Amino acid sequence: MTIKPSDRIAERFRLTLSESWQRWFDEYALSLPIAGQFRNTVVAEDLCSDPRGLLWPGMMRPDTLPLVTNNYGDWLSARVDKNSEIAEVVHWYHGGGDWLPVGNCMAEALLHDAVDHFRGSQPQNLRGAEETLPPNHREEVWHRFSNPDFSDWLLQQLPCPGSAEKRVVMEAIAETLQRNDYLGCLRVLQRTKWAEAAVSCDLVGELLTTPMHRVAGKYNFADPASNLEHHPLFDLGLVDEGQWRQLSDRLVINRHEQVQNWDHARQICEQVIRSRQDLGWSFDIAGWAAERCQEVQTALKFYEAGLTATSFSDQSVRMRTYGPAHGYAKFSVQRFMSLTSRSRPTLETSLAHATYLDAVCLADFRQRRLAVYNYWLEKGDQKLAEGDFSKAYDCYYLAGWDLGLESPRIAFEILQRLLLTSEKGGFCALAEISKSYLQCLAPQELY
Known part of the structure; x- marks a missing residue:
């Protein structure tokens, strides 16, 4: 009796797969004519039997499984939660390890990837070097996007609203793309909440582009x-x-013309923050938008909340916060330190972050990364000893993926702790994923 790919993956990683994900692995992964650049899907057998070459231990998030690649090294990966279910799809970018949520299901992720090709003259930040895209890539994407096999699949797989309304929405998306109205397309997507975090990031980028x-x-x-x-x-x-x-000799910009809409960007970021608190870019932009309006205390609250958001979630190149950060590990850290030196933060605020700030503000990059690693490692060990396995896992994750890992040996150590915590906490799928990443570390790399 032939074992279905979905059963193979569910058994191998102890995953509970929804009907939608079962159909992805069993029907669509190898047959769907995908529109965007992410078109090369992983064969279930490769992921289950020998994932070496697919998993990048110490770089990819330790709670993700790569499923579709663009052949440039970037991946659409399934992020698994502590209930052993696929929570969302994230775009993992190999050129630094940045990641961005691109939807709750593969249909949202692949729709977003197709739409992203119609961005204006700016580099395609989510994919890699602009020169890697062929000159006629938009025409090719549009041709594939219009293929009924792909468009009908989207209509079937995208979440609510109802099928009739979804068809109207898809027609609106197609119409905006046909007339190269990328911003209009984003606004259509925003109303549907498909690929919500990614579309919000796209909108903020457009609102701040000059x-x-x-x-x-x-x-x-x-x-x-x-x-x-x-x-x-x-x-x-x-x-x-x-x-x-x-x-003035280089650009045609009216000095008094509003070419950046910081107020609207702030509104979008605040909406993102209300739904999730793990995306550094949302705190950076909301904080700066408040700061430039002289709302110092509000800005401080945003920056404080964003201090421990992983640096791989801040989209610093795309949001252009890497320059103003002035050598600090994160924009929110730099602004928090700058504002607290000029204002009077509460004693509670100062004490809550003192140890972390001592670590993350070290001038030497390697010392800083090691200090932050040790900070989260100690917190994880403490939570593990207390039996709080969920928080222990979160701390160990940040130990490795707040500022990054220094060496394969340290990656091995933190993956072992993630495995132990997952087993003790009953996070079955996360335990199996940690094992797989550990198996991909060559012994000679650990010494």
């Missing part, structure tokens, strides 16, 4: 002689009159 970004590669804005650093790529409000005169 004409300067289109020519940034042609001019050295980091040149000390220009005194511009990266700030004008982040917030045009930081450009003084002298700098505007330097830019």
Whole structure:
């Protein structure tokens, strides 16, 4: 009797698969004509029998299984929760390990990937180098997007609203893409809440994009002689009159024209924060939008909440917060430290974060990363001893994926702790995933 791929994966990783995920593995993974760049799906047998070459221990999130690749090294991966169910799909970017949630199911993720190809003249930040895309890639994506086999699958697999309303929404998406109205398409997606976090990130990026970004590669804005650093790529409000005169020959921008909508960007970020607190970019942008309105205490609350969001979730290149962070590990950390040095935070706030801030603010990168690792490791050990396995797992995850891991040996140590905690806590699928990542570490890498 032939074992179905979904049964094979469920048994191997002790997963509880929804009907939608069962059908993905059994019917669609190898036959669906996918529209976007993520078109190469993983064979269940490869993931179950020998995942070496698929799993990147110490780099990929330890709660994820890679399912679809764009062949550039990036993956759409299933993130598994403590109930041994697939909670969402995340886009994992190999060029640094950044990740972004792109939907609760594969249909949302693949729809978002197709739409992302219609972004304007900015580089396709979620995929890799712009030059890796063929000149006619939009036409190719549109042709595949219009294929009834793909579009009908989306209608079938995308979550509520009802089928008739979904068809209207899909027609609206197709219409906006046909006329290259990328922003309009994002607004349609925003109303449906499909790929909600990713679409919110896209919208914020569009709202904060300026004409300067289109020519940034042609001019050295980091040149000390220009005194511009990266700030004008982040917030045009930081450009003084002298700098505007330097830019006047390069760009056609009205000094008093609002080309960045920080208020709307803040609203979107606040909505994201209300639904989840693990995305660093939402705290960074909401905090800065409040700060530039002189709402210092509100900004401090956003930055404080974002202190321990992993650096791999901040989209710092896309949001252009890497420059203004001035060498700090995170933008929220830099702004929190700057504002608390000028204001009077409560004693409770100061004590709550003192040890972490001592670690994350170390000047030397390696010392900083090791100190943050040890901070979370100690907290994880404490929670493990207390029998709070859920919080212990979260702390061990941050030990490895707050600022990243220094070596395969340390990756081995933290994956072992994640395995132990998962077994004690009854997080069956997470335990099996940790085992798989451990098996992919070559013995010679550990010494």
